Amino acid sequence: MYKIKFIFTCLTLFIACVVSGQAKKPTLMVVPSDAWCIQHGYVQSFDDQGTEVEVPDYKRAFQNNPEVLQVISQINGMMAERGFPLKNMESAIKTLQSNSAEDMLRQSKSGGGIIESPIDALKKAAKADIIIQLTWTINNVGPKKSVNFNLQGLDAYTDKQIATATGTGAPSFSAAVPVLLSEAVISHMDNFTSSLQDYFDDMFENGREIIVRIQTWDNWEGDLEQNYGGGDELGYVIESWIRDHSVKGRFNTTDFTENMMLFEQVRIPLFDASNHAIDARRYLRDLSRYLSAAPFNIPNKLVMKGLGRATIILGSK
C-alpha cells in the first residue's frame, strides 16, 4: 500500500515538474522575402511624406500566386518533419481579419463595444518569434530550369540571423517550381534545422536573449541622470539592476542618454525562482516594481513585444 502511495506521489511530482518547467518556446513562420514580393509585383506603393515606399502585400501574394503557397507548404512540411512545427502566415492573416470583424460586431448587453487604442490596432499583425525569410529565383537555361534559394532564420527581436541555407538545385527539364525548390532545399535542410537547434540549445544553456528599452514620458519631470535617495544616477541604477539579474551578467548597453536607454543581448533566465517560465515582460516586471518603490517612487509603464522585447516608460502608467 505504501509502495503504491510512494509511486503515485513520485508520478504526480514528475508531472507537475514537467508541466510547470516547460520554457516558453519561440514560434516560427515562413515569410516570402521583400525582394521576392517586389520582383513579382506583390507590393503596395505609398507616399510617405514625399518618399515613395513600396511595401510587400503578402495577402495578395498568397491569393494570386499558387506557387508561393506550394513552396511555403513544402518548407512547412520539411520543418515539421524535423520537429519544428511552423505557423502558417496565410492562416494567421485570415484569423486576424476574422478576429477584427468579431471585435467590430461584439457588443455588451449594456451597449458597450470593444475598446481599441491605436497601439492595440498596431498589434493586429501576423507575428512569430523567429521569421524564416525565403527568396527563390528560377534560372532558365534553354529548356532546363533550376532554382536558386535563400532561406534565412531571423530572430524577430534581436534581428540576428540564427540559421541560413542557400544554394542552387540541380537543373531539370520538367519538374515544377515547388518540386525543384524542395529538391534544392532538402539537402540543406538538415544544416538549417541543426543551426536552429543550436540556437535553442544555447537559449537553454545561457538564457533567452532579449532587448530592453527604457524610455521616459515627455511630461515627466525627472530624467535618467537624476539622483534618487543620495545614490547613483538613475541610469546607472537601472544598468546595475540589469547586470545583477541577467544570466552570468551578460548584456550590452547600446545607447544611454538622459531620456532613453537601450540594452541589447540581455540574457535572461528561462525560469523564475518559482520555476515558472518567463519572458521579457515577466523579467522586467521586477525592475518595474523596483523603480516604483522607495527611494525612487517612479510610476512607470511596462510594455512588451513578443517574448524577446520589453520597454519600461518612466513617469506615468
Next chain:
Amino acid sequence: MKRIYFVFLFLLVLSMGAKVQGQGNVVGSGPQPDFMALGIYIEDGLVPMESRTIMETKLQQIATANGISDLGNLSRFILVPKISVIGKEVLSTAPIQVVLSLEVTLCIGDAQTSHMYATKSFLVKGVGRNINKSYIAALKTISPKNAGVINFITQGKQK
C-alpha cells in the same frame, strides 16, 4: 381665393421667422451667442473622400453639442478644420499597417469679414490597413465633449 390668401399669409410668417433667426448671426445684435448657428466648411482634398463624412459628422457634433449647427452652406460663422500630417509610417507587416499622427486645428471664423475668432489644435492618431482607414480611425477619436473643444467653441462664440 381664401385658400390662396391663407397660403400667402403662412409664407409671409415663415419668411419673417427666418429673417429674425438670420439676424442672430450678427455679432452684437439680436440673440445671445448661445443661439449662434455655426456652419461647417471642409476644404476639398483636406481628408480622403472615404473619411470626409466622418469629419463632417464630428464637426456637426462639436457644433451641436455646444449650440446649434447650420446644415446650410450660407452660414456667416463657420467652423473650419485644418489638418497637418505630423507623422506617417507604413509598416510592412501582414496585413500592411499605416500609422498616422494628425494635428487637427479647428477655427471659428466669420466668412464675410474673414476674421478668425478662435483656434484649437489637438493631436489624433490612427492605425489602419490603408491610408483611408487610418484617417477614419484617427478622426473617430475626436471627442465633441472634450473640455478643450467645449472651451474653444464657447470662446469663439463670445468673441
